[in-house]
Amino acid sequence: MISIQFGNEMLCKEARLALRDAIELLSGKWKICILQQLEFGDKRFKDLQEVVVGISPKVLTKELLELEQNLLITRTVNNTKPITVSYSLTPFALEAQAVYDALLTFGIQQRKRIKEAIAGNGSLQNVAV
Amino acid sequence: MISIQFGNEMLCKEARLALRDAIELLSGKWKICILQQLEFGDKRFKDLQEVVVGISPKVLTKELLELEQNLLITRTVNNTKPITVSYSLTPFALEAQAVYDALLTFGIQQRKRIKEAIAGNGSLQNVAV
DNA sequence: AAGTTTACTTTCCTAAAGGTAAGTGATAAT
DNA sequence: ATTATCACTTACCTTTAGGAAAGTAAACTT
Numbered sequence: 001m002i003s004i005q006f007g008n009e010m011l012c013k014e015a016r017l018a019l020r021d022a023i024e025l026l027s028g029k030w031k032i033c034i035l036q037q038l039e040f041g042d043k044r045f046k047d048l049q050e051v052v053v054g055i056s057p058k059v060l061t062k063e064l065l066e067l068e069q070n071l072l073i074t075r076t077v078n079n080t081k082p083i084t085v086s087y088s089l090t091p092f093a094l095e096a097q098a099v100y101d102a103l104l105t106f107g108i109q110q111r112k113r114i115k116e117a118i119a120g121n122g123s124l125q126n127v128a129v
Numbered sequence: 130m131i132s133i134q135f136g137n138e139m140l141c142k143e144a145r146l147a148l149r150d151a152i153e154l155l156s157g158k159w160k161i162c163i164l165q166q167l168e169f170g171d172k173r174f175k176d177l178q179e180v181v182v183g184i185s186p187k188v189l190t191k192e193l194l195e196l197e198q199n200l201l202i203t204r205t206v207n208n209t210k211p212i213t214v215s216y217s218l219t220p221f222a223l224e225a226q227a228v229y230d231a232l233l234t235f236g237i238q239q240r241k242r243i244k245e246a247i248a249g250n251g252s253l254q255n256v257a258v
Numbered sequence: 259a260a261g262t263t264t265a266c267t268t269t270c271c272t273a274a275a276g277g278t279a280a281g282t283g284a285t286a287a288t
Numbered sequence: 289a290t291t292a293t294c295a296c297t298t299a300c301c302t303t304t305a306g307g308a309a310a311g312t313a314a315a316c317t318t
Contacts, residue, residue, distance in 0.1 A: 014237075014240075016182070017236075018233055018240050019162065019229075020236075022232040022239060023161060027156040029153075030276095032148065044294085045294075045296075057295075057297085058277085058278090060296090062275095071243070071246060080294095081285070081286060081287090082285055082292085083284070083285070083294065085296090092239075092242060096235055098234065099231040100148075102224075102230070104147055105224060106151050106225055106227065106228055107146075107147030108144070108147040109224055110147070110150055110151060110154065110221075111146065111147050114199065114200070126198065158305080173265090174265050175265075185306080185308075185309095186266060186267085187268085187307085188305085189266090190265085191305095191306095209264095210315070211314080212315070
């Protein structure tokens with residue numbers, strides 16, 4: 001059904017839509033980072049704020065909501081002294097881990113290449129520092 | 130060096146930056162689709178416009194330029210009757226293929242899940258149709 | 259001379275992403 | 289009573305992504 005497996009150029013509609021959905025859900029500055037951090041274990045809101053460097057509470061709230069609505073994480077309210085909320089991955093999120101791995105592998109090589117490429121001209125436009 | 134391999138929670142700086150670079154480069158609605166289409170072979174500007182459904186010439190130009198600057202594609206001017214320009218993948222782009230594969234696999238499963246989840250409530254918010 | 263094809267470019271616009279800063283409300287410690 | 293902590297929310301603003309439509313320039317066809 002997925003035309004890439006037949007080697008032709010027409011991505012069948014379902015595959016095209018799947019790709020678009022995945023990009024739409026996982027694109028953006030923060031989602032992959034949040035999922036990655038949750039791979040190490042459940043985290044509270046505040047933990048995530050600290051460990052996902054640079055994210056604001058507003059944006060964190062929004063990202064967590066979207067991930068929850070897409071069934072990749074679950075939100076649990078704990079009855080602790082000052083109330084805390086834990087976020088944890090659902091089993092579904094494991095498939096997103098493959099995306100993370102591929103991005104990391106790619107990113108590491110890409111940084112090497114770009115750094116080499118700019119070694120000659122001195123500018124640093126395409127890699128974060 | 131990459132802390133994920135040591136199982137702890139501190140992504141070392143280089144890994145974090147690599148991830149950010151990769152997301153920055155490959156995020157967005159079109160890049161992955163363009164790379165995917167070029168996997169099937171070189172394409173001219175006009176071919177890409179047709180095969181990457183919905184993209185405008187302005188945006189296509191911009192995306193191609195960014196991919197070229199990041200060494201993932203090369204641009205070649207052919208001396209044909211009406212001039213044509215071919216775009217082709219560099220060997221580096223092969224690593225991005227892993228990202229595509231992971232996204233597609235994830236996206237297919239994700240669409241299944243979301244469709245099942247909304248089968249009960251009738252809305253269709255999180256999947257493209 | 260007029261029209262077609264290719265590969266763009268330019269202008270204008272809207273919507274979404276994301277940042278900053280301050281505020282809220284519940285509970286608990288001092 | 290005051291202050292602190294946690295998990296947000298709200299208001300405001302800037303930047304970026306992306307879309308629509310038209311235009312341009314070179315070369316070829318008719």
